[in-house]
Amino acid sequence: MITIVMGVSGSGKSTVGGDLAAHLGLPFVDGDSLHPPVNRDKMAQGIALDDADRQPWLQAIVAVMDEHRGRQQSLIIACSALKRRYREFLRGGHSDVRFVYLHGAPAILAERLRARGEHFFNPALLDSQLATLEEPSRTEAAWVEITDPPARIVEKVIRAGCAEARRAAR
Numbered sequence: 001m002i003t004i005v006m007g008v009s010g011s012g013k014s015t016v017g018g019d020l021a022a023h024l025g026l027p028f029v030d031g032d033s034l035h036p037p038v039n040r041d042k043m044a045q046g047i048a049l050d051d052a053d054r055q056p057w058l059q060a061i062v063a064v065m066d067e068h069r070g071r072q073q074s075l076i077i078a079c080s081a082l083k084r085r086y087r088e089f090l091r092g093g094h095s096d097v098r099f100v101y102l103h104g105a106p107a108i109l110a111e112r113l114r115a116r117g118e119h120f121f122n123p124a125l126l127d128s129q130l131a132t133l134e135e136p137s138r139t140e141a142a143w144v145e146i147t148d149p150p151a152r153i154v155e156k157v158i159r160a161g162c163a164e165a166r167r168a169a170r
Contacts, residue, residue, distance in 0.1 A: 099141035
């Protein structure tokens, strides 16, 4: 089972994904760590990524997912997965991929980005990400609101559809 915790920057993907993985005893990969340096530089400068910029990053994520599949190991991964076609690419026809969408109001997201410490993502890009976001349907992803503390969000994620991940971890 591969669970992708998705959403725009500031939604808590890394925190929730890491906490979820720790709770379930599964490995966690923060998709941000797989961005090529040129992408990080662009985002730090406030330049939005386009599809061509994101493709090598998505390919790197799929490679990590395939490595875990090859070891028959479940995985939690944080990835914005903003567009439907990105999610289809990540799914790659596999039935073991689940998405959890961390949904939040733009004002909450903006506040979180302002409060965040050192990170390459320029908060000025939030509007660009929101404009790019193609929200998943509720059948494509489990929706979880981000208004609660991370531990409560993890509980909601587990109830919303990651129970399969718990079983896979055993």
